[in-house]
Amino acid sequence: MTLxxxxxxxxxxxxxxxxxxxxxxxxxxxHPFHRLLHGGGCTAKQVRAWVINRYYYQSRIPMKDAxxxxxxxxxxxxxxxxxxxxxxxxxxxxxxxxxxxxxxxxAVGLDADxxxxxxxxxxxxxxxxxxxxxxxxxxxxxxxVAASLTELFAPKIHAExxxxxxxxxxxxxxxxxxYFRHRLDEAPKDVAFGLNYVLDHADTAEKQxxxxxxxxFKTDVLWSQLDALHSAYVEPGRIPPGGWNGRSGLTVVxxxxxx
Amino acid sequence: MTLxxxxxxxxxxxxxxxxxxxxxxxxxxxHPFHRLLHGGGCTAKQVRAWVINRYYYQSRIPMKDAxxxxxxxxxxxxxxxxxxxxxxxxxxxxxxxxxxxxxxxxAVGLDADxxxxxxxxxxxxxxxxxxxxxxxxxxxxxxxVAASLTELFAPKIHAExxxxxxxxxxxxxxxxxxYFRHRLDEAPKDVAFGLNYVLDHADTAEKQxxxxxxxxFKTDVLWSQLDALHSAYVEPGRIPPGGWNGRSGLTVVxxxxxx
Numbered sequence: 001m002t003l004x005x006x007x008x009x010x011x012x013x014x015x016x017x018x019x020x021x022x023x024x025x026x027x028x029x030x031h032p033f034h035r036l037l038h039g040g041g042c043t044a045k046q047v048r049a050w051v052i053n054r055y056y057y058q059s060r061i062p063m064k065d066a067x068x069x070x071x072x073x074x075x076x077x078x079x080x081x082x083x084x085x086x087x088x089x090x091x092x093x094x095x096x097x098x099x100x101x102x103x104x105x106x107a108v109g110l111d112a113d114x115x116x117x118x119x120x121x122x123x124x125x126x127x128x129x130x131x132x133x134x135x136x137x138x139x140x141x142x143x144x145v146a147a148s149l150t151e152l153f154a155p156k157i158h159a160e161x162x163x164x165x166x167x168x169x170x171x172x173x174x175x176x177x178x179y180f181r182h183r184l185d186e187a188p189k190d191v192a193f194g195l196n197y198v199l200d201h202a203d204t205a206e207k208q209x210x211x212x213x214x215x216x217f218k219t220d221v222l223w224s225q226l227d228a229l230h231s232a233y234v235e236p237g238r239i240p241p242g243g244w245n246g247r248s249g250l251t252v253v254x255x256x257x258x259x
Numbered sequence: 260m261t262l263x264x265x266x267x268x269x270x271x272x273x274x275x276x277x278x279x280x281x282x283x284x285x286x287x288x289x290h291p292f293h294r295l296l297h298g299g300g301c302t303a304k305q306v307r308a309w310v311i312n313r314y315y316y317q318s319r320i321p322m323k324d325a326x327x328x329x330x331x332x333x334x335x336x337x338x339x340x341x342x343x344x345x346x347x348x349x350x351x352x353x354x355x356x357x358x359x360x361x362x363x364x365x366a367v368g369l370d371a372d373x374x375x376x377x378x379x380x381x382x383x384x385x386x387x388x389x390x391x392x393x394x395x396x397x398x399x400x401x402x403x404v405a406a407s408l409t410e411l412f413a414p415k416i417h418a419e420x421x422x423x424x425x426x427x428x429x430x431x432x433x434x435x436x437x438y439f440r441h442r443l444d445e446a447p448k449d450v451a452f453g454l455n456y457v458l459d460h461a462d463t464a465e466k467q468x469x470x471x472x473x474x475x476f477k478t479d480v481l482w483s484q485l486d487a488l489h490s491a492y493v494e495p496g497r498i499p500p501g502g503w504n505g506r507s508g509l510t511v512v513x514x515x516x517x518x
Binding site: 064078079083086 | 322348
């Protein structure tokens with residue numbers, strides 16, 4: 001824990017500052033994999049591995065939000081939360097975030113059905129993401145909302161990603177980065193609601209500590225996914241049993257990879 | 260269990276017939292409380308008690324459906340299921356089933372906030388309804404969908420209820436029965452999807468038995484709510500500790516009740 005273990009309740013403004021500091025210190029925009037990705041340093045294989053593994057996270061977000069709603073006794077809270085599921089799943093016909101992520105998958109030369117099958121997802125990715133879904137299903141609602149506040153830090157990374165992908169990769173165009181463009185609109189609305197909820201409900205020192213710990217937990221969930229990706233596909237580049245081998249699910253002939 | 264314990268897989272048509280027979284034998288349209296209600300035999304207090312207790316069931320349906328979605332790994336299944344939550348919760352501003360139920364509550368002289376608070380709900384109602392939410396959260400998806408198939412039998416009871424309420428009670432008008440009118444449109448769409456899902460997925464004798472048992476379980480959930488209501492407010496009319504006393508939450512002067 002990097003937070004001081006204060007036992008007094010701090011003011012709303014101080015508590016918000018504390019939450020934002022967690023992002024400054026621990027959000028995954030600081031991870032070397034993202035620097036590599038946004039700076040144009042990733043091979044096609046590394047980009048694909050990121051797309052495959054990150055899809056697993058995306059695919060569990062609506063389940064996580066449904067788990068949250070399944071515990072909301074307040075219809076108003078459910079009504080406010082529901083758009084998160086709609087944003088990701090879309091309707092039976094029209095697109096949503098998951099389908100936009102699959103557009104990105106196609107753009108990088110992956111078979112969308114392969115990506116959607118979640119085959120080849122790194123076990124460590126599954127463990128981290130599943131831990132998040134369980135956290136939201138089991139923990140107090142306040143903690144569950146606080147864990148969603150990594151969205152506070154997301155617009156910056158999405159903007160960097162759009163610029164970085166478009167600047168450095170041939171596959172990148174408006175269609176393949178559509179997921180991130182949409183999140184730039186969707187995330188601020190969600191996070192304004194979530195931040196207010198947390199600031200309103202964390203009305204004891206214990207709840208403030210718990211909410212901050214929940215947000216730290218969530219930064220761990222995101223960071224550990226990139227650690228796993230980096231370990232498997234960058235350095236040392238040791239793909240664990242069950243991880244995508246760089247060849248399955250391709251729709252294009254793979255470039256020659258260094259041995 | 261009233262079903263024969265067959266161990267062979269039966270045909271799709273025979274299995275559907277078996278499911279429909281469960282409704283013929285056990286659906287709560289056969290309960291004496293509904294006969295009393297639809298026939299005009301309920302006192303104002305009994306109607307109010309029904310409105311208060313049934314709200315609890317309504318209020319948990321979106322949580323039940325969210326619990327189901329939180330377990331759906333298939334985005335298409337989630338997309339098809341999501342409208343159930345929308346139907347009941349409505350949007351942040353526009354009405355949904357819960358708000359239509361509160362219109363009924365107002366029409367029968369109850370304070371909507373009192374009803375929405377779920378104070379005064381009979382403990383047995385809570386136990387039955389909470390058992391249903393837990394069932395959907397914990398059991399195989401097939402069983403969870405099968406439990407929803409009481410909707411197969413709902414249009415008949417809704418039509419009887421609309422006619423019975425309008426014919427026999429001063430409070431009843433189109434606004435107060437709007438909940439049931441909407442369900443006449445919403446339920447068939449849901450149940451067509453659910454029935455197909457169950458017929459498609461119950462592809463072994465064991466799964467057919469489990470799905471039938473799940474539907475029986477759900478008829479128990481509905482029936483036991485009416486038993487509790489009947490016991491508390493009709494015969495013997497012994498309101499258990501914690502149950503609505505006939506006076507809380509009224510917006511009108513209560514009629515004189517027999518001692």
